Amino acid sequence: WNEIIELFRAGMPLRKHRCRFKSYERCFKASEAVDCLHELLGSNQNFGPEVTRDQTVKLLKKFLKNHVIEDIKGRWGKEDFEDDGRLYRFPPSSPLKSYPKKPSCGKEVIKFPDWNEPKAGCSQEHIPVKSVAMNSEMWYKRHSIAIGEVPGCKLVFRRELTQTNIEEIWKSMTLSRLQKVLGLDSLDEVLDTKLVNSKHIVQNVYNVNKPGIVTLEDKSKELPHWILSAMKCLANWPSCSDLKQPTYSGFERDVFKTIVDYFGQMKEPLLTFHFFDIFVSVLGLLQKPSKAIEALQISCLLLPPENRKRLQLLVRMMARISLNRDLPPLSESVRTRTLMVQAFSRCILCSKDEIDLDELLAAKLVSFLMDYYQEILSVPSALKSSIEDHVVHLQRVQIKYAGADSDAPLPPPSFCQQISTGEFEYQRATGSQEPLAALLEEIVMNKEISVKDKKKKLKQFQKSYPEVYRVRFPTPETEAMLFPEKTKQKPPILMWALKKPFQPFHRTRSFRM
8 A cells, every 4th residue: 555655646747738728737637647556557567468457447546535636726535536537646745554562572583493403412322222041942033044044035126117107006095084084885876987187186195285285387377466465464464574554444344355356256166066076076075084084174174275375364364354353344344254155155155057046055065164174184194194105115115925916016096996886876865965955944944034035946956956855845735835825815705795785677568468
């Protein structure tokens, strides 16, 4: 804020202009201000060339509201700045805003111990060594090599594993563990394993910084600097270390809207369309947090590294904002945590069909992510250790004794096996569709939504998941019991309504006999 104001005041050319037969010194047109500020923002490292002219106009509106500029009659305080020929000038008072200062801390430097320096009075020569009592059996074992009692043996050298081999091992064992955690006999129902990139898994595990955030090899896929600055601003409010915050009312809401707009324009959610079904399957484990956390840990390793990094930064920001009591309310009518879920659910999880039921599924998953984001978005240590040990075992030189078959290669871990059609249908109905059945029951039992909205959601559910709907409502009668018709009392019939209306007298001809 302060940096841009200083650059704008220094770079904006001021000239003499005429308006309605009167001359004004040291002023500028609105369109000239847009040209100048747009050029400054494009060359600034905090913004870059992707800043549009429309965004520049919005910033100048903020300048006018906060008395960074004023019109030639000294008026300011409203956001009525337009890209036209009206005249403006800089006010004589300083428009720079104060910003929080870092708390002062002592200059005492903590000295870490040097593990290479031995303690005083202690040397390697005086380290006590425990004596070992040798019995006859131990002596025989130790000296059996010398007397030739050990069977003949030879060294077996393993073939060298390439990087591709290691990546495929990571993919195979990761999917195998995910299948076991989800309790499925096959992942084919919820995941196309051909779309899983083994390189992404390895990069997400090893290319991380000290806090555990993924580091990208392709820097062009990083978040823009101005979005990172905005996210840090709200996540660390009010003690931002690298931002000069203005103090005008509503600033934090403007920053939040900028972040929401950026993530809302993405063409695909962070969890991607391909992995939608696998993340929906995890919803059935939410009642067992430890299982759900491990399933989400492994599922998030399958994401492209740029998606995983954005998810880490976004969910961490959402969790910190929800717990920050010093941050002013970002909405007058909605609680901060609810606002976070509503604003970012669709950009995190969404199906390609974009039906209304996705919002309920995404809201559940995003709420769970915010509660356990530190564990979920970290690398699962147990899985990493088991895979690394397996790779080391395959590369280790083996000793083959006479008569032993150590050359037989270890069978690679498999993550799927062929099953019958009947078993497949049973798993499909009882395994992966359990979260959908729970969602349907939640819609049925929800008393907060109106009858009209409930009928609409049930109709959408029936269209999207007819099999699950048919299990819950096997007959039209069971469906009708959910919405009992109210008996309407008929109004009493008035006696006068039964009488025929008055009919005029008609003369008829009489015939004489």
